[in-house]
Amino acid sequence: SKISKHLEDYITKNSNIIDIENTEEKINDAIFYRDVNYIIYIPKNYGKDFLSNKNPLVEVKSTGDYQSSLASLLLERYLLSANAYLEDNITEEDLINKIDETLENKTEVELTTKLDTTGLSKATSYYNFSNYCLLGGSIYVICLILSSFQNINIRKRTIISSMNDKK
Known part of the structure; x- marks a missing residue:
């Protein structure tokens, strides 16, 4: 669905995506050897279930380090934004546009110190x-x-x- 593809595009834009073989053994090996830090499982019919307020569960596997925490924050930010705009009669395109407007807002943080x-x-x-x-x-x-x-x-x-x- 479009919302699943949009989620994938958002994660791809904000992190480094690595293609691995889609078997449980290869996925576990990639996590164990730290080839990947975070794996997101998007279920089938995610877009339909999401738009019909069924709250589909997005499963993840992670290494538990700071990089996987960053990926977790990215996913959580996307899902919270999408849930905030979810209404009964919203189209998928309108939802994606509203999510894009929200996620485009970024804050620049500049650390300054007066310490010599x-x-x-x-x-x-x-x-x-x-x-x-x-x-x-x-x-x-x-x-x-x-x-x-x-x-x-x-x-x-x-x-x-x-x-x-x-x-």
Whole structure:
């Protein structure tokens, strides 16, 4: 039907469609090996059932990653727009035209920041490498202290003192 073809055209325009063999094994393999992220099953007589308010179920299979979530949002946006315009006596062409008008509305999002990234990169470099300097200095001081106990005079004094050498 025209509405099924229009849905397919909308998904094709907004995502990358890959043709795979239409067997359950090939479909499952494509999802498992991440050749595809989202598969949409449009049932037969979808257009007639949709126009007669039977709410036909569109089945999907997905990998569950962010790309399949994006495809899910595209499908949901289309179906919600189509359901919003669905009336008792609307023709398929009028429905498609109204869906097109709605889906043509896009919003540009521009991310801006007032954060000074050059100063931030200097600070991150400092904090990333300062721990190595602190660790090196700590090891040096500990080694100096431990090596001072190896001095022969301090060692003899420690052996004579009341402290047990074996503990």
